[in-house]
Amino acid sequence: MGAKPTPGWMERYRERVNADPEMRVIGDWFSLDFKLAFEGDAWLLSVREGRIADIVHNPRFDRPARFTISAPMRVWERFIRPDPEPLYHDFFAMLMRVPEFEIDGDSLAAMQNARALHRMMNILKTMEPPDGRS
Amino acid sequence: MADLEPVVGRYLNLESGGRPYRIFYEEAGQGRPLICLHTAGADSRQFRHVLNDTDITARFRVLAFDLPLHGRSNPPDGWWLEKYRLTTEVYLGLIRDFWRALGLERPVVMGCSMGGAIVLKVASDHQDEIAGIVGLESTAFAEGRDNDFLHHPAIHGGELAACYTYGLNGPDSPEEGCRENWWYYSQSGPGVYKGDVWYYCEDWDAREDIKRIDTNRCKVSLLTGEYDYSATPEMTRQAADSIPGCRFTVMKGIGHFPMVENYALFRGYLLEELALMA
Numbered sequence: 001m002g003a004k005p006t007p008g009w010m011e012r013y014r015e016r017v018n019a020d021p022e023m024r025v026i027g028d029w030f031s032l033d034f035k036l037a038f039e040g041d042a043w044l045l046s047v048r049e050g051r052i053a054d055i056v057h058n059p060r061f062d063r064p065a066r067f068t069i070s071a072p073m074r075v076w077e078r079f080i081r082p083d084p085e086p087l088y089h090d091f092f093a094m095l096m097r098v099p100e101f102e103i104d105g106d107s108l109a110a111m112q113n114a115r116a117l118h119r120m121m122n123i124l125k126t127m128e129p130p131d132g133r134s
Numbered sequence: 135m136a137d138l139e140p141v142v143g144r145y146l147n148l149e150s151g152g153r154p155y156r157i158f159y160e161e162a163g164q165g166r167p168l169i170c171l172h173t174a175g176a177d178s179r180q181f182r183h184v185l186n187d188t189d190i191t192a193r194f195r196v197l198a199f200d201l202p203l204h205g206r207s208n209p210p211d212g213w214w215l216e217k218y219r220l221t222t223e224v225y226l227g228l229i230r231d232f233w234r235a236l237g238l239e240r241p242v243v244m245g246c247s248m249g250g251a252i253v254l255k256v257a258s259d260h261q262d263e264i265a266g267i268v269g270l271e272s273t274a275f276a277e278g279r280d281n282d283f284l285h286h287p288a289i290h291g292g293e294l295a296a297c298y299t300y301g302l303n304g305p306d307s308p309e310e311g312c313r314e315n316w317w318y319y320s321q322s323g324p325g326v327y328k329g330d331v332w333y334y335c336e337d338w339d340a341r342e343d344i345k346r347i348d349t350n351r352c353k354v355s356l357l358t359g360e361y362d363y364s365a366t367p368e369m370t371r372q373a374a375d376s377i378p379g380c381r382f383t384v385m386k387g388i389g390h391f392p393m394v395e396n397y398a399l400f401r402g403y404l405l406e407e408l409a410l411m412a
Contacts, residue, residue: 086366089304090300091301092302092364093363111286
């Protein structure tokens with residue numbers, strides 16, 4: 001099984017999101033906190049106007065998230081790679097066809113921000129696979 | 135000199151199921167009619183590359199029409215008192231009445247997604263009137279795409295439908311083709327995509343009908359993209375297995391919208407099938 005994201009890996013993700021020219025176009029109204037959970041290892045992303053303002057690893061109960069996107073590492077590994085196989089090649093593909101890929105919480109808020117959220121997931125897909133070291 | 139495309143748009147007034155409709159269609163070319171059916175929540179612009187492909191228009195009169203409520207085809211009178219739900223019966227009737235109103239003889243009918251589904255019914259019910267069908271992303275039975283967020287007052291339906299379908303493109307398809315389809319999807323009227331999906335996921339079941347298709351009378355070609363997770367290659371294969379003599383090809387690297395997401399790759403697959411139907 002592959003390694004989970006490290007603080008350095010998540011920081012590079014933040015830089016990539018915040019430097020993305022499309023997020024600057026579409027992100028004005030995307031301001032909320034949500035979590036990405038890699039087999040129980042959760043990262044709270046505080047998004048403000050389409051930019052990741054803050055990241056908290058395994059937040060305590062006093063940091064509520066509107067929704068959480070979670071999956072086992074064996075699912076994330078098939079998504080975060082240069083040549084994803086069919087059904088693992090897109091956020092919405094996995095929501096429809098991969099039962100272990102889940103979105104919990106306020107899914108209405110997620111879909112209200114579908115364009116920016118989808119873009120963030122597509123940026124996540126372009127990250128190098130986590131190696132646990134950097 | 136103006137850089138004009140050979141594609142011409144027309145309006146056709148026809149009656150179908152006892153209701154009058156004003157239907158917009160585009161056409162180009164000469165030869166055997168090739169009717170093109172767009173996907174759910176979209177319109178005939180998806181076929182602009184087919185309409186501009188001289189290797190096709192030299193042998194086919196290509197016609198792509200917008201379903202009522204889509205593109206430039208108006209909703210029928212009284213639409214504001216109806217919750218839009220496309221049905222197999224209405225859809226099939228509109229396609230049949232389109233070719234009859236224009237006097238098209240022995241057309242080939244090609245459709246994608248929900249259009250790729252209904253062409254199976256066109257073949258089962260009208261196989262003596264048509265030359266064949268080309269089903270793109272076809273299934274005889276489909277579930278799982280409907281959800282209440284597709285028409286919700288707190289969600290921009292156009293943006294959600296466009297994003298919801300964007301992943302259906304193959305990951306290596308040119309971005310400009312995928313984004314073009316995103317744009318088309320962002321423009322459907324409130325609830326139209328959901329009403330189409332209702333047909334596709336709730337009303338549509340042709341698993342018994344397709345057993346009646348005689349490919350000696352009506353040729354059947356089914357092409358499905360490798361990355362299609364709505365109508366997966368396996369779902370099309372199940373339909374193909376019920377149609378003796380049917381041709382079935384999985385298109386490598388392509389998703390759910392071959393004619394718009396990656397026409398350069400798709401046209402090779404398409405030309406091979408059309409050569410059998412000209």
